[in-house]
Amino acid sequence: MSKKDEDGILMKVKKTVDFELLAEEYILMREAEVSKYTVNSIRRTLKHFLTCFDDALTEKSLKLKALQFLSGKNNEHYNKQLQALRGFLQYCASEGYLEANPCAAIKYKPHTNRIVQHSEEVIRKLLDAPDRNTWAGLRDYTAMILTLDTGIRPNELIQLCISDFDFANGYLYLRERVTKTKQKRTLPISDVCVSAIKKLIHYRHANWESQLVFCSWRGEEITTGDLRDRFRAYSKAIGTQITPYHLRHTFALYFLRNSSKTGVFALQKIMGHSKLEQTKNYVALLDADIQQAHQTASPIANLLGRGTGKKKAVLMKI
Structure with missing residues (x-):
């Protein structure tokens, strides 16, 4: 967004940032791209993030606030919420409300495969x-x-x-x-x-x-x-x-x-x-x-595993 000064030179004017309104715009845009479940997950993350910090958000503080928000979360939850924040703030930057995405440099955590087995x-x-x-x-x-x-x-x-x-x-x-x-x-x-x-x-x-x-x-x-x-x-x-x-x-x-x-x-x-x-x-x-199963059923494990002690006893006598 720009305007001209008295000499007709274009000047950049900083847009007022209403993050809550921008969040609604971003969510509406994502509804056409992702599932309803993903949209609801993004909505919950952004609502929680914006509620946590309320009016304290500034362009300079966004990265620190994001790190504080993500702190203590397990890898899977951390990555989901970081993805939501990065997407939203990238949207803010592309619309000219931020100079750059403050979360772009925050890295995802390694994925943990938590496959649970039940009998x-x-x-x-x-x-x-x-x-x-x-x-x-x-x-x-x-x-x-x-x-x-x-x-x-x-x-x-x-x-x-x-x-x-x-x-x-x-x-x-x-x-x-x-x-x-x-x-x-x-x-x-x-x-x-x-x-x-x-x-x-x-x-x-x-x-x-x-x-x-x-x-x-x-x-x-x-x-x-x-x-x-x-x-x-x-x-x-x-x-x-x-x-x-x-x-x-x-x-x-x-x-x-x-x-x-x-x-x-x-x-x-x-x-x-x-x-x-x-x-x-x-x-x-x-x-x-x-x-x-191999450890239990292997012929060699049976022959030389459980029988090892007895064979050793025989060898000692010899």
Whole structure:
């Protein structure tokens, strides 16, 4: 933005920065580019950031404030929030409200692969925990079944509509707007899962206007936070910490264990991983399983491992 001084020379005029207004503009722009879940995540991050510092934000202090805001967060949370801040401040800079993006030099932390494994016993206990005589309990049980059958992400699950299911052919179609990667995805679903989804839909209230499958007892939208809260209660009941995302991990591991290793490519498509490296994290865990099985079952381990002590005793006598 510029104006002319008395001699007609162009002068740069600094724009007044209303970060809250700019945040709303930025979010509206991102809505056309990313999933609803990602938009909501950006909105929460920016709201929290701007609320924390309120009127104390200046161009010079933004980098320090951002570092303070990110301090103490685990790697995954840190990276998500840094990404939101960098994108927003880059937008501010491109619009001429900042000289440069103050977060551009802040580096992301190394990605930590936190794949959680649960035994069949724990999974069975979890499936028995919801009270299926209530709508919320039946919904939670069905969400568990669908996640274990397809590896669907929690934020994808809560956006599913009745029309997304093809029960006759056994498929679930994820729309672009629903997926994290903005790519359509087709998920095969088993007969058991089809029956569970049909039952949940059957018990929907006739007056509900929403077509969401996994909704509240009033037919309203639920959040991933709502699901996590429900799982906290189930975790307490079964004595094991477990989250909706853990079931996605469980699906991936069981899928690979029950298929050949070439199944990693099928798993990549089902899970919606943009890079094969993400899927290979699960293969690495299976390699650990194989190593453990080898230690237990190897003939040489049996012959020279457990029998070593006895053979040594014989040699000592000689």
